[in-house]
Amino acid sequence: MKKILILHTGGTISMAEDAQGHVSPNESNPMSAVNMQLDEVELVTEDIFNLPSPHITLSDMLVLKNRLKKAFLTESFDGAVITHGTDTLEETAFFLDTTLERGKPIVMTGAMRSSNELGTDGIYNFLSAIRVAADEHSHDRGVLVVMNDEIHSARYVTKTHTTNVSTFQTPTHGPLGLLTKNKIIYFHNDSENQHLDVHSVHGNVPIVKAFAGMSGQILDLLDLDKLDGIVIEALGAGNLPPIASQSLQRLLDAGVPVVLVSRCFNGIAEPVYAYQGGGSQLYDAGVMFADEVNSQKARLKLIIGLNAGLETPSQLRNFMEN
């Protein structure tokens, strides 16, 4: 018999629609009332939060991480399922994936349609997540995201559609696997995300998106005394308009960690172009190129690195670029 910890955190999966079509949280989570009778699986359920996922903070992620650590170290759980709002699900998944060691399966899921809507996907996704968490082949894969019959890696998955039930996709790599009616099939193994545990999540790290004709105005407005780092969503392979790149130099000169990702949905940013504002110039000036993560995940990674005590530029660069 597998013992699986269920942590409900809120999100649309826990919400209901009213007569006007407005969706909001319930006093008590409808998912807790779902009577999931499964052979060979014992479920232990906790309503750890009841929050829409735009209300989830890094402190909440830390609470979840500590709860999961306890579950596996001292409570002999065989796996865990976390239900979560989809808006920031990928961020919580990435945070847990980076701060917890790989081992027993941790599976996150949610829904795009609330509990009383026609075609609600909540209970189906919940059951799928439990199946994956109880499967022997789900061990040592890091945090998994299960929605709409697909299994995705926390490192790469992202929300791609505002309302569609197939919103979670893995650009460049594709999903790790899928669920059929009777089977769970993994197509490939994922490389391990660098693991670093943290006990705090302090830090002001904004994300700034680049655009054609970008001036330095937004970067010039940033108060260096209140800035612990910055993530730039750059153009293409990792380039910036020339004036913006000049303003970035002020941050680099002040020792602010600057991390770059691409605003492209697919592919990997690399220091290639040598013109003014080009990636290779930015790299030589000290900009770190975060490997294969989007801006919201690069931001979490930088905050984790800083809170884990990586101080020197080379320590941080090694963490951010691998």
Ligand SMILES: NC(=O)C[C@H](N)C(=O)O
């Ligand atoms: N589908 C969802 O769960 C979206 C909702 N706004 C949330 O993230 O809480």
